[in-house]
Amino acid sequence: MRLPLRLDAVLVQALIAAALSFAHLHDLASAAGQHGWKAWAYPVSVDLLLVAAWRRLRSGGAKTAGWCWFLVALTASLGANVSTAGLLDLNAVPAWLRILVAGWPAVAFLGGTLLAHEAPRSEGTPAVAEEATAPPTSTPELPVAEAESKPEPDPQSATSVPPALVAMARKVADEHRTRTGTAIDTPTLRARLGVPMQLAEAIAAQLI
Template sequence: MRTHGMRLDPVLIQAAIAAALSFAHLHDLAAAAGQDGWKAWAYPISVDLLLVAAWRQLRSGTAKAAGWCWFVVALVASLGANVATAGLLDLGDVPAWLRILVAGWPAVAFLGGTLLAHGTPDVDEAPVPDQDEASAPPVTPAVPELPASDPQPVAPPAAAPVPPALVALARKVADDYRTRTGTDIDTPTLRTRLGVPLPLAEAIAAQLA
């Protein structure tokens, strides 16, 4: 069975070297500031963990403001230790303000870690819908049915007014027709004799009846 050797990644090697150097600088600065024993070793672990936690918060996309804030704080602490141990600071005589900063770091790191772990998402970020909710069909609101209204009876159109003179002429034509034929004049014949439209002839015939 053929086995493959482990391939070393140059990026991981570089990251490990940089982390080891930063770890050593933070340890030396903490020890010079009066944090001896295991406490000097805990300081670089605290700084690196806060740096990683802030970076993960930025990668997750939530609470970016808090992530950037604590990422800068941890980065300044790491860079400050690297610069301070580069020969610009006498580690045998650390100033009081630096001792205060080193002594106060645990409280700052605890606050930052707590806020990153239990922080709230940014306001401008919309909540991501659940997969089941996203795949569900949209619900169409029910439209209330209106009660059916009773149909209103339609009134017949009003008869056109007939001038009295036309009624008198129609009566004369009807009397003449009855005298000659012995029967009452019908509406079509009355319409033909008067030369009026059919609705008007019907209105006249209604008054002659």
């Protein structure tokens, strides 16, 4: 299916203006001593800087830099258009104009680099900064009297001892008393039963 081709008057006018400006920049660069492909590169450089500056203005961020480089590129384009309108002898270009044309690539490179790498600040940045700098919420502290009155858990009561293990420990303790005549101590009980010290202390507490 073929789409109908519609000609926009504004688009046609923009293409004509761009072509004329392109030709004037080429003629001025060639008259200033830039021959061959270099003369064609100058109008491309000016137009690209104009587009980059306009995109920065449309993005809504860093408008000062966008306007600055837009005016620089527009001045270069208008200067070429006026210079080639018969006000300047292209066969005898003055030295200052040759210097400006020769130094333009460095200016265009600087402007394009700054416009490309200077990211505009998003709308959510201030909120993020405020959230990052907000003081942390302090956790409520318990009163000193309430903290001191809270009883600490007993490690022995927290350990549950199986009745079968208590019976075995009692048997080991009776055997130790019969053999030595003294009550069994906790380290010996732990070694005989092969249990951790905390569990052995809980068992010894139940043997008293």
